[in-house]
Amino acid sequence: MLRRSFPLLFLMLLAPAIASAQLKVVATTEDLGSLTREIGGDKVAVTSLAKGYQDPHFVDPKPSFILAVSRADLLIVVGRELEVGWLTPLLTSSRNSKIQPGSKGYLDASLTVKILEIPSGQITRAMGDVHPLGNPHYWLDPGNGRRMAQVIRDKLSELSPNDKALFAQRYTDFDQRLAAAEKRWDAAMAPYKGTKIVTYHRSWPNFMERFGLEVMGYVEPKPGIPPSPSHTVDLINEMKRLGAKLIVVEPYFDLKTPQAIANQTSGKVLILAPSVGGTKEATDYITLFDYDIGLLSSTLKQLAGK
Ligand SMILES: [Zn+2]
Numbered sequence: 001m002l003r004r005s006f007p008l009l010f011l012m013l014l015a016p017a018i019a020s021a022q023l024k025v026v027a028t029t030e031d032l033g034s035l036t037r038e039i040g041g042d043k044v045a046v047t048s049l050a051k052g053y054q055d056p057h058f059v060d061p062k063p064s065f066i067l068a069v070s071r072a073d074l075l076i077v078v079g080r081e082l083e084v085g086w087l088t089p090l091l092t093s094s095r096n097s098k099i100q101p102g103s104k105g106y107l108d109a110s111l112t113v114k115i116l117e118i119p120s121g122q123i124t125r126a127m128g129d130v131h132p133l134g135n136p137h138y139w140l141d142p143g144n145g146r147r148m149a150q151v152i153r154d155k156l157s158e159l160s161p162n163d164k165a166l167f168a169q170r171y172t173d174f175d176q177r178l179a180a181a182e183k184r185w186d187a188a189m190a191p192y193k194g195t196k197i198v199t200y201h202r203s204w205p206n207f208m209e210r211f212g213l214e215v216m217g218y219v220e221p222k223p224g225i226p227p228s229p230s231h232t233v234d235l236i237n238e239m240k241r242l243g244a245k246l247i248v249v250e251p252y253f254d255l256k257t258p259q260a261i262a263n264q265t266s267g268k269v270l271i272l273a274p275s276v277g278g279t280k281e282a283t284d285y286i287t288l289f290d291y292d293i294g295l296l297s298s299t300l301k302q303l304a305g306k
Contacts, residue, residue: 021043022042022043022044022045023040023043023044023045023073023074023156023159023160024044024045024047024071024072024073024074025040025044025045025046025047025072025073025074025075025076026046026047026048026049026068026069026072026074026075026076026099027046027047027048027049027075027076028048028049028050028056028075028076028077028078028082028083028087029048029049029050029052029056029078029139029275029276030048030050030051030052030275030276030277031052031078031139031145031275031276031285031288032048032076032077032078032109032139032148032152033046033047033048033276034276034284034285034288035109035145035148035149035152035285036076036152036156037284038149038170038171038174038284038285039149039152039153039156039167039170039171039174040152040156040167040170041166041170043156043160043163043166043167044156047068047072048277049061049065049068050083050275051277052273052274052275052276052277052278052279052282053251053252053273053275053277053278053279054252055250055252055253056078056082056083056275057082057085057224058085058086059083059086060086061086061089061090065090066090066093066094069090069091069093069094069096069099070093070094070095070096071096072094072096072098072099072105073098073099073105073159074099074105074106074107074155074156074159075091075099075105075106075107076107076109076152076155077106077107077108077109078109078110078136078138078139079108079109079110079111079133079136080110080115080131080133080134080135080136080138081131081132081133081136082131082136082137104158104159105159107151107152107155109139109148109151109152110136110138111151112147112150112151113138113139113141113144113147113148114138114141114143114144114147114206115133115134115135115138116134116135116138116205116206116209117131117134117135117202117205118133118134119131119132119134131202131223135202135205135206137202137203137204137205137206137274138206139206139275140203140204140206140207140210140274141206141207141209141210142178142181142182142185142210142289143210144206145178145285146175146178149171149174149175150171153167153168153170153171177286178285178286181286181289181290184290184293185211185289185290185293186211188293188294188297189211189212189213189293189296189297190212191297191300191301191304192212192213192297192300192304193212193213194212194213194214195213195214195246195300196213196214196215196216196242196243196244197213197214197215197216197244197245197246197247197248198215198216198217198218198219198235198239198244198246198247198248198261199215199218199219199247199248199249200218200219200220200247200248200249200250200253200258201218201219201220201223201224201250201253202218202220202223203250203274204248204272204274207292211293211296216238216239216242216244217235217238217239217244218235219232219235219247219249219253219257219258219261227257232257232260232261235261236261236264236265239261239265239267240264240265244265244267245265245266245267245268245303246267246268246270246299246300246303247261247262247267247268247269247270248270248271248272248296249269249270249271249272250271250272250274250278251271251273251274251278251279255269255271267303268299268302268303270295270296270299272292272295272296273288273291273292275288276288279291
């Protein structure tokens with residue numbers, strides 16, 4: 001009996017050691033999840049909370065989120081108050097002291113990135129659901145993706161020092177693939193430098209600045225505020241004056257107003273993926289840009305030919 005149960009006992013003793021070799025990481029978005037997998041490989045088990053086709057400002061916390069956060073060794077957040085509406089109650093419910101803000105297992109991925117639109121002066125409710133700590137949609141610049149991958153590498157190395165060399169090597173590999181991809185993306189976008197476009201929400205400033213497009217207006221009158229007839233009329237007039245034709249919309253917004261604007265300006269509505277998982281083709285951080293740049297450049301080519 002003792003003899004027969006020995007292998008089982010041995011496995012039971014070993015099991016926690018095997019489990020602890022893999023860091024349990026919760027990422028608030030699929031972009032952070034993808035970057036964490038790039039660096040962590042099979043040394044991390046990653047759960048991403050918000051799906052890429054959901055508005056990351058407003059996510060319904062599912063019971064499974066609490067479970068994932070309660071078991072996590074590391075929580076990685078976009079920060080800049082992007083998740084402020086839904087993450088704070090989740091952190092409280094999780095009762096996990098390891099991943100609370102300020103703990104070793106909490107990583108704000110925004111600390112070393114380039115942040116745009118940092119407001120100056122006093123912020124009031126009249127400014128809409130403004131991004132008070134600067135624009136939190138910063139992951140849509142591959143330069144920032146690289147900086148995020150660096151802080152993820154450093155944090156994973158801190159929590160799992162034995163795998164430091166592996167994380168460093170995986171980062172180098174990712175960095176090289178990203179640099180090669182940036183050459184492709186730059187070449188595809190080069191003909192359209194300075195093109196004026198409209199976006200629904202302020203999700204794209206980093207992306208558009210990186211690839212040389214100019215955002216001249218927004219379908220939302222203010223961040224988080226639904227379109228209003230007077231703002232829409234003003235926007236249509238301004239688009240006609242500047243010759244802007246393209247309206248970029250995130251997958252989670254209603255298309256009625258953007259479509260009406262396109263009809264009035266002989267323009268075109270384009271749904272781009274703001275995150276990994278925002279469309280089935282965007283399976284990781286690099287294919288996200290492959291998809292968006294491919295669609296954006298072909299649409300701009302089509303509009304230029306009109
Ligand atoms: Zn936003």
